[in-house]
Amino acid sequence: MTKIRMTPDGTLAVPDTPEIPYIEGDGIGQDIWEASRRVFDAAVAAAYPGTSTGTPQGEGQRRILWRRVLAGHAALAETGESLPAETLEVIREDLVAIKGPLETPVGKGMRSLNVALRQELDLYACVRPVRYFPGIESPLKHPELTDITIFRENTEDIYAGIEWNAGTPEVQRVLDFLRSEMGVTKIRFPHSSSIGIKPISREGSERLIHAAIEYALAHSLTNVTLVHKGNIQKFTEGGFRRWGYELAEREYADALADGRLVVSDVIADNFLQQILLHPDRFDVVALTNLNGDYASDALAAQVGGIGISPGANINYSSGHAVFEATHGTAPDIAGQGLANPSSLLLSGAMLLEYIGWSEAADRLRSALASAFASGQFTRDLAPSSSVALSTQDFADAVITHIR
Secondary structure, eight states: OOOOEEOTTSOEEOOSSOEEEEEOOSTTHHHHHHHHHHHHHHHHHHHSOSBOTTSOTTSBSOOOEEEEOOOTHHHHHHHSOSSOHHHHHHHHHHOEEEEOOOOOOSSSSSOOHHHHHHHHTTOOEEEEEEEOOTTSOOSSSOGGGOEEEEEEEOSSGGGGOOEEOTTSHHHHHHHHHHHHTSOOOOOSOGGGOOEEOOOOOHHHHHHHHHHHHHHHHHTTOOEEEEEEOTTTSTTTHHHHHHHHHHHHHHHOHHHHHTTSOEEEEEEHHHHHHHHHHOGGGOSEEEEOHHHHHHHHHHHHHHTTOGGGOEEEEEOTTTOOEEEEEOSOOOGGGTTTTOOOOHHHHHHHHHHHHHTTOHHHHHHHHHHHHHHHHTTOOBTTTOOTTSOOBOHHHHHHHHHHHHO
8 A cells, every 4th residue: 555544533544655746846846856855765764774575675664655746837838737636636645745836926827826735635734843953044143042833824814815906897896895885984095906805714713723732732832822913903813813712721721721831822013023032932833824924934034044944734634735845936046956955855854754754854854954064055055155065965965964
C-alpha cells in the first residue's frame, strides 16, 4: 500500500513508502524543488536506514514515492488549465502534498491558485512556525526571542473572493440593495466604489482556534493569543475573538484552570508592534485570514526573511495537507541557481513531522541549522564578506550535514 489514510480515530496511517504528490511551481519552483527533493530523500534515508521486506538492499526502511502533478504555468502549457481537476483529485486521494510557489497576477486575470487549492480542499488552517537560526542576519537586536507559530484562518474573510468592480451593473445592484434595503449611508463615493464582502463564521473561527489550542497543548506551549481587529469590525473580527474565548472556556476549562493554557487577545495593529518589542510573549497565535497574511510575512522578516519561512495548509479533520514554499516565484532569477530552497526545505520538514516521521524532520532541521551556523548561505542570506552558494551547492551542504 502506498496511500496515506485517515483512520477512524482521526490519526494518519502512513505506509513505509507513501506516494506524495508534488507541484514544482512557477519561476524558481523547478530550481528549489530539484534541490529540496534530494535533501528530503537524504533525510529519510539517514533517519531510517536498513531494509524492509520487499525492498532492494540499501534503499532504506522508509522512502517517499514522489508523484508529479501540475498547476500554474506548466499545467496551462500541457492541459490548457492552470489548476486541472486531475491535480485536485490526486491530492484528495493521497491526502498530503507539497508545492513550490505559484504565480498570481495582481489586479487582473485568475484568482490565486494558492487560495483555490486551500478552498477546494478546505485547508482551513495555514500553519507557519517562525523561528530564528543562528548565523542569519536579522534587523532585530535579539531575533532569538522570536519563536512563534501562526495559525491563520485560510478559507474565509476577504479571500472568499466575493467582490464587484466599480462601475459595473453588478456593483450597482449591490449598492442599491445596501442603500434601499439595509439603510446604508456611509459609502462615501458610491459611484466609484468597488464592493467586497468579508464573511467570518463561528464554525470557521472555532475550528481554526481549536487547532491552534491543540497544537499548543501538544507542544507544551502555554500562550494562545487571538489576534483581531474587533475594535472596528465588531461582528466579524469581534466575532472571531468572542467565539475563541467561548470555545476555550467550553472545551478547555481544565487546561485553563491548571495553567497549562492561557488564552488572551490583542488588536492586530498592536500585535505588529508587540512582535517587534516583545516577541517572547507569544507562543501560538490565531488570526483571521487577512491579518494572518500580514503578520506571517512581518514575523518572517524578523528572523531573516520569507525565504526561510515554511508553511502548511491543513484540514485536521480530513487529514488533507499541502505544504508549500511561502515566497514568490522570482522569475527574474529562475534557472540561474540563485534561489534559496530553505522555505521549501522547512516546509518539507513540517510534512515529515505531519506524517509521523519526526526523526527525518529533526535531521533536516538540524542540518539546515548547522549549514547556517557554518556560514553556508545562498545569495539572499549571505553576508557581504562570505561566498554565496548556488541552489544545488547549498542542498549538497545540507545533505553533508544530514549524513
